[in-house]
Amino acid sequence: xxxxxxxxxxxxxxxxxxxxxxxxxxxxxxxxxxxxxxxxxxxxxxxxxxxxxxxxxxxxxxxxxxxxxxxxxxxxxxxxxxxxxxxxxxxxxxxxxxxxxxxxxxxxxxxxxxxxxxxxxxxxxxxxxxxxxxxxxxxxxxxxxxxxxxxxxxxxxxxxxxxxxxxxxxxxxxxxxxxxxxxxxxxxxxxxxxxxxxxxxxxxxxxxxxxxxxxxxxxxx
Amino acid sequence: xxxxxxxxxxxxxxxxxxxxxxxxxxxxxxxxxxxxxxxxxxxxxxxxxxxxxxxxxxxxxxxxxxxxxxxxxxxxxxxxxxxxxxxxxxxxxxxxxxxxxxxxxxxxxxxxxxxxxxxxxxxxxxxxxxxxxxxxxxxxxxxxxxxxxxxxxxxxxxxxxxxxxxxxxxxxxxxxxxxxxxxxxxxxxxxxxxxxxxxxxxxxxxxxxxxxxxxxxxxxxxxxxxxxxxxxxxxxxxxxxxxxxxxxxxxxxxxxxxxxxxxxxxxxxxxxxxxxxxxxxxxxxxxxxxxxxxxxxxxxxxxxxxxxxxxxxxxxxxxxxxxxxxxxxxxxxxxxxxxxxxxxxxxxxxxxxxxxxxxxxx
Numbered sequence: 001x002x003x004x005x006x007x008x009x010x011x012x013x014x015x016x017x018x019x020x021x022x023x024x025x026x027x028x029x030x031x032x033x034x035x036x037x038x039x040x041x042x043x044x045x046x047x048x049x050x051x052x053x054x055x056x057x058x059x060x061x062x063x064x065x066x067x068x069x070x071x072x073x074x075x076x077x078x079x080x081x082x083x084x085x086x087x088x089x090x091x092x093x094x095x096x097x098x099x100x101x102x103x104x105x106x107x108x109x110x111x112x113x114x115x116x117x118x119x120x121x122x123x124x125x126x127x128x129x130x131x132x133x134x135x136x137x138x139x140x141x142x143x144x145x146x147x148x149x150x151x152x153x154x155x156x157x158x159x160x161x162x163x164x165x166x167x168x169x170x171x172x173x174x175x176x177x178x179x180x181x182x183x184x185x186x187x188x189x190x191x192x193x194x195x196x197x198x199x200x201x202x203x204x205x206x207x208x209x210x211x212x213x214x215x216x217x218x219x220x221x
Numbered sequence: 222x223x224x225x226x227x228x229x230x231x232x233x234x235x236x237x238x239x240x241x242x243x244x245x246x247x248x249x250x251x252x253x254x255x256x257x258x259x260x261x262x263x264x265x266x267x268x269x270x271x272x273x274x275x276x277x278x279x280x281x282x283x284x285x286x287x288x289x290x291x292x293x294x295x296x297x298x299x300x301x302x303x304x305x306x307x308x309x310x311x312x313x314x315x316x317x318x319x320x321x322x323x324x325x326x327x328x329x330x331x332x333x334x335x336x337x338x339x340x341x342x343x344x345x346x347x348x349x350x351x352x353x354x355x356x357x358x359x360x361x362x363x364x365x366x367x368x369x370x371x372x373x374x375x376x377x378x379x380x381x382x383x384x385x386x387x388x389x390x391x392x393x394x395x396x397x398x399x400x401x402x403x404x405x406x407x408x409x410x411x412x413x414x415x416x417x418x419x420x421x422x423x424x425x426x427x428x429x430x431x432x433x434x435x436x437x438x439x440x441x442x443x444x445x446x447x448x449x450x451x452x453x454x455x456x457x458x459x460x461x462x463x464x465x466x467x468x469x470x471x472x473x474x475x476x477x478x479x480x481x482x483x484x485x486x487x488x489x490x491x492x493x494x495x496x497x498x499x500x501x502x503x504x505x506x507x508x509x510x511x512x513x514x515x516x517x518x519x520x521x522x523x524x525x526x527x528x529x530x531x532x533x534x535x536x537x538x539x540x541x542x543x544x545x546x547x548x549x550x551x552x553x554x555x556x557x558x559x560x561x562x563x564x565x566x567x568x569x570x571x572x573x574x575x576x577x578x579x580x581x582x583x
Contacts, residue, residue, distance in 0.1 A: 034543055034544065035543075035544065035547055035552075036544075036547075037495075037496045037499055037500045037544040038496070038500045038501060038544075045494075045495065046494075046495035046496050046499055046544070047384075047386070047495050050386050050495075050543075051386070054386070100569070101569075104573075104580075105572055105573065105576040105579060106576070106579055107576075107579035107580045107581075148387065149387070149390070150387075150389040150390065150423075153539070156539070157538070157539055160538060161537075161538025161539045162538065162539050162540065162541040163535070163538050163539075163540070163541050163546075163548070164538065165541075166541050167548065167551050170551060170555055171551065171554065171555055171558065173555075174554075174555035174556075174558040174559055175558055177558070177559050177562060178558045178559055178561050178562025178563075179562065180562070181559075181562040181563055181565070181566055182562055182564075182565040182566070184566075185565045185566040185569070185570065186565065189573075
């Protein structure tokens with residue numbers, strides 16, 4: 001069997017991914033201390049937990065804005081990469097679900113192979129759509145609102161008050177935490193447990209037996 | 222007690238002196254009738270002139286309303302203004318030899334140890350003896366206002382903002398002496414505060430007597446909250462007040478105040494520890510009083526049921542205290558989401574482990 005390497009993840013994407021990863025983990029940990037200070041003290045004092053949370057929050061929000069700007073207006077690939085097409089939502093989605101929950105256990109190989117133009121399988125697309133277009137924007141916006149509520153108290157009141165805002169922020173963060181665990185676990189389902197982690201670090205993915213001949217992408221941006 | 226005896230002694234001396242003086246008819250005075258009595262009822266003789274701007278200079282003006290309910294008024298004018306003569310004011314003499322320290326010696330001694338005493342040495346720079354109120358008679362905002370008569374509000378905001386997150390909110394929810402104090406214990410003072418479209422979180426507006434009494438109609442202001450009229454505020458009564466649509470223009474504002482007054486203003490160690498307040502049900506938020514305005518401008522505190530005030534304040538949608546007011550139901554729901562996130566790693570991982578031989582490479 002021949003092995004080839006394809007350049008799957010361009011540098012900006014990798015920087016962005018790991019910035020997000022470390023940022024979100026920091027946010028989850030410091031956020032846990034802010035909400036449960038008598039149980040979680042990992043960040044030291046409460047004040048340092050808040051400063052860390054605020055800083056990481058701003059970094060992740062900026063990184064999100066950069067990502068959105070880059071994919072939407074620089075690369076223009078936002079819709080293509082992240083929004084599942086109608087025909088993907090029926091059979092390919094079911095096939096992917098069927099693979100993960102049945103044929104994977106039987107030893108079958110993955111039905112979908114990532115290419116630079118089509119990086120995500122239909123399940124990933126649906127999940128990332130919810131994460132990147134609903135959860136991250138709303139958790140960031142509610143977090144930014146909570147950064148300094150003084151001047152925007154009236155707007156917060158219109159949205160239902162501080163308690164609603166905090167509840168939304170907390171529950172979305174829990175969803176993000178739940179996603180993170182699933183995301184990391186699914187990333188171990190490659191041909192080897194680290195097979196999917198390597199390309200996110202080096203950019204290159206090892207591909208075994210492939211029909212496509214155009215492994216060197218034209219659309220690396 | 223010492224103070225009481227001192228006063229009693231002075232009063233006795235003064236009364237006997239007056240008794241002796243009164244035996245001799247005083248000739249040559251166009252304006253007899255000064256008795257300068259010591260009982261509060263005799264203060265009126267002094268106030269006839271000193272409460273009237275047409276009769277005395279502004280610096281000698283005393284508000285009779287402000288003065289009337291002070292402990293100083295009970296002692297009587299002449300207890301302090303002990304050297305006043307029947308020729309007053311024509312004799313042009315200073316009317317007292319007493320100072321605050323005659324009674325408040327222990328406070329003066331404590332104050333002398335503070336940094337403040339190097340800058341400000343006279344009590345009257347902060348306290349007006351003619352309208353001074355007891356610590357539990359003034360609002361938390363009035364405590365802070367005393368500090369603000371010298372300290373610049375904006376400057377205080379900016380120096381605190383260098384290290385204190387959400388500075389405005391903090392400055393509105395605690396008084397200066399909450400942190401700058403020697404007091405070991407605290408009281409959460411709950412005030413009925415007016416909602417305003419222009420909210421500066423660092424300076425809330427406590428609803429005054431006339432505003433609340435308009436709202437209360439014929440009943441006493443207290444019964445706006447104390448609906449069963451037992452002079453005791455239950456958490457339930459606070460909740461009912463919060464949720465009542467008729468009170469939409471008002472909200473309950475909790476301000477952490479020290480339970481003892483101290484005249485040393487160094488920052489207490491616990492003030493640097495955020496979780497002193499920001500933790501679920503800290504002991505610092507267990508004693509609560511509902512503080513309501515009186516007609517004369519003073520305030521009265523009513524005991525509130527023991528338990529976390531946070532519980533009742535949570536009925537206000539705009540109240541949230543990080544680390545303290547977390548909703549347990551939301552926590553459980555959030556925990557369920559996280560457990561949901563573990564379905565794949567644990568459930569799928571388990572079956573993956575059991576079926577590992579199917580994926581062995583040939």
